[in-house]
Amino acid sequence: MLEDIQEQLTQVLETHRTGDHDTARSECAELISMAPDVPDTHFVMGLLEQDAGRHARAVQLLGRAIRLSPDRSDFHDALGVSQVSMGKHREGLRSFAESVRLAPENRLAVMHLGLLALRMGLPERALPCFESLMAMGETSAELVCLRGQALFMLDRHLEAMEWLHKCLDISPDHLEAHRYLGRSLMAVERFAEATRCLRMVAESEPENGRIRTILGQALLRLGDLEEAEDVLQQAIDLDHSQHEAHATLGEVQSELGLTEAPLRSYLTALRLRPNELKYRCQLGFLLVKQGYLPKAEHCFRLVLAQSPYNLDAIAGLATVLSKMGDHEGALALAEPMIETGADHPDLAHIYAMLCRKLGRANDAIGVLQRLLERSRPLQTRAQLLHALGELYESVGQHEAAFSAHKKANNARPVVFHPDEFREHISDLISVFDGVRFPLGPLADNPTRTPVLIVGMPRTGTTLVEQVLATHPNVMGAGELEELQMLARALPEIIGTNTPYPHCVEELNANVATHLSNWYTERMLTKAGDATRVTDKMPLNFLHLGLAALLLPNTRVIHCRRAPMDTALSCYFMHFKDTHAFSTDLSWLGRFYVEYERLMSHWKQVLPLPILDVQYEEMVSYPEETMRRVVDFVGLPWHPSCTRFYDNEREVLTASAEQVRQPIYTTSIGRHLPYIAALQEFKAELDRAGIPLDSTNTLLH
Numbered sequence: 001m002l003e004d005i006q007e008q009l010t011q012v013l014e015t016h017r018t019g020d021h022d023t024a025r026s027e028c029a030e031l032i033s034m035a036p037d038v039p040d041t042h043f044v045m046g047l048l049e050q051d052a053g054r055h056a057r058a059v060q061l062l063g064r065a066i067r068l069s070p071d072r073s074d075f076h077d078a079l080g081v082s083q084v085s086m087g088k089h090r091e092g093l094r095s096f097a098e099s100v101r102l103a104p105e106n107r108l109a110v111m112h113l114g115l116l117a118l119r120m121g122l123p124e125r126a127l128p129c130f131e132s133l134m135a136m137g138e139t140s141a142e143l144v145c146l147r148g149q150a151l152f153m154l155d156r157h158l159e160a161m162e163w164l165h166k167c168l169d170i171s172p173d174h175l176e177a178h179r180y181l182g183r184s185l186m187a188v189e190r191f192a193e194a195t196r197c198l199r200m201v202a203e204s205e206p207e208n209g210r211i212r213t214i215l216g217q218a219l220l221r222l223g224d225l226e227e228a229e230d231v232l233q234q235a236i237d238l239d240h241s242q243h244e245a246h247a248t249l250g251e252v253q254s255e256l257g258l259t260e261a262p263l264r265s266y267l268t269a270l271r272l273r274p275n276e277l278k279y280r281c282q283l284g285f286l287l288v289k290q291g292y293l294p295k296a297e298h299c300f301r302l303v304l305a306q307s308p309y310n311l312d313a314i315a316g317l318a319t320v321l322s323k324m325g326d327h328e329g330a331l332a333l334a335e336p337m338i339e340t341g342a343d344h345p346d347l348a349h350i351y352a353m354l355c356r357k358l359g360r361a362n363d364a365i366g367v368l369q370r371l372l373e374r375s376r377p378l379q380t381r382a383q384l385l386h387a388l389g390e391l392y393e394s395v396g397q398h399e400a401a402f403s404a405h406k407k408a409n410n411a412r413p414v415v416f417h418p419d420e421f422r423e424h425i426s427d428l429i430s431v432f433d434g435v436r437f438p439l440g441p442l443a444d445n446p447t448r449t450p451v452l453i454v455g456m457p458r459t460g461t462t463l464v465e466q467v468l469a470t471h472p473n474v475m476g477a478g479e480l481e482e483l484q485m486l487a488r489a490l491p492e493i494i495g496t497n498t499p500y501p502h503c504v505e506e507l508n509a510n511v512a513t514h515l516s517n518w519y520t521e522r523m524l525t526k527a528g529d530a531t532r533v534t535d536k537m538p539l540n541f542l543h544l545g546l547a548a549l550l551l552p553n554t555r556v557i558h559c560r561r562a563p564m565d566t567a568l569s570c571y572f573m574h575f576k577d578t579h580a581f582s583t584d585l586s587w588l589g590r591f592y593v594e595y596e597r598l599m600s601h602w603k604q605v606l607p608l609p610i611l612d613v614q615y616e617e618m619v620s621y622p623e624e625t626m627r628r629v630v631d632f633v634g635l636p637w638h639p640s641c642t643r644f645y646d647n648e649r650e651v652l653t654a655s656a657e658q659v660r661q662p663i664y665t666t667s668i669g670r671h672l673p674y675i676a677a678l679q680e681f682k683a684e685l686d687r688a689g690i691p692l693d694s695t696n697t698l699l700h
Contacts, residue, residue, distance in 0.1 A: 073103030589684025
């Protein structure tokens, strides 16, 4: 009789396969009534109900089959399928696991268990399933990819990459393999390769905002900030609710030197995810960078109220207290965490800075050395090495200091193309040459409010601004991005495909006046009662031609410093990625040569008044130089300018610490202990015929 029932069940399944589902269910129901103690009748009816999407009924039937025959692996496997379809993942996981326990060779059950475990975020349970299937001889691209995914989720990235590459050898267009390979490559900081994988997935999935968020993160780490910004904006356009895309965009915009845009991005991320402490800390650090110290302090204290040992918030609050002048309070906050062995690079960085300021450099050297013994992201390693270099220099260990800074620069994944930069400078000189440059400005705007302070980084631009900002008629606005924004957006504004600077030739007076008024209005919103507003973005030396067209009455202060001291100070500074040229002495030399070439050209052709201010003169003859600067911007002398270090305005650049002190001359000749190590920079200047004696550049 049992054989007859089995034969009839086979016929039921065949009837079902032909599409006559009602007949199949009717016949199976009849068999159940005839043989209610035969488990296969309930099992087959369960499969029929499962196929029809009636999973609750299927679970009942399959449960009966298991009660009658609990050792059947296929029964448990089928039960797991319906449980998962009903959203009961834990029950499904138990059913699949029991099926595999009963019959480890049941490949379908092993696959089901592996897939569900992976879906539930249990890669440690999924991986043995995929390994078992491959041991049974399964070699499909899909299985190989799943093994790679599980390894990725276990943070075993090198092994993950090996299996994902094997998947792509079998199926070169396998999107999941590219997706997870890209993410594993990011984890091991191979950002260029990661970008290629993720870009392929993004191109194949044009509506997928999430993959664009991940691609944007890879581009950020690669240092391709402009493309990262575009890709992240695409992600947000596809799905505005992606809080991670907004937060990453804020990070990119901050690296680009923007001020208002990153603030908006972080606030949006927090509106979408108000309890995300990471985002609140990122906002706090941005507020520190922008000088809003009380607001930053509030951010960090909010985080600490919820998470008292949050190291991001402790590092941030210590940074705020230090900038407010409370170095002892900041150290008291940071030091206990350091003493417990906290592995937090930002906390270690602020601790090192505080120790250096308080004469305890040797205490911090050991801490940074210990942290650097461990594996670190390249940017983090660079930051710690620069801090270690500063500590070594403060205790007179110059060879160790230079070695630490060199390692820091070598660690940074940035690229500068000297030949492309030279071509860009040649383009600027060609467009704004002596013959073609207009005799008069294009814009009709009489404002004398803006004052541009330009030059190489680390040449005293912050000091000059601090002196001027102490004058009651001057507002020091810091490093503004407006001129850079105009240069970057000019082709689109004009409506041309011609890139900048060549598109300047298509700029007409009406558009120029509109842009001039826009810039002026932005400055006036910062001015208050001041009649002058300084914009001290050093690299605005690149945009003085555009400034001459748009701002005919602006004045330019050009800060200079002895080339070797300038080079050393740039090389030792942990700049953002937009200053990639500072990480290599040869690049730095070639950048300096082109800077000199362009500034020489501007002085020949621009109608703007340009005042050279030599750093060495500024610190050696401070009042005389200060009077010259104040007179140049068209203001009467004010005695408060000599006490610039008492000005409580927030200074946001790397020179903030220096301008809080009276004038000192110890930075003159800083390069002398390192002169042999700076030969690559010196060789570039020698080839260009640029003198190293700063007195050759003084204005008399």
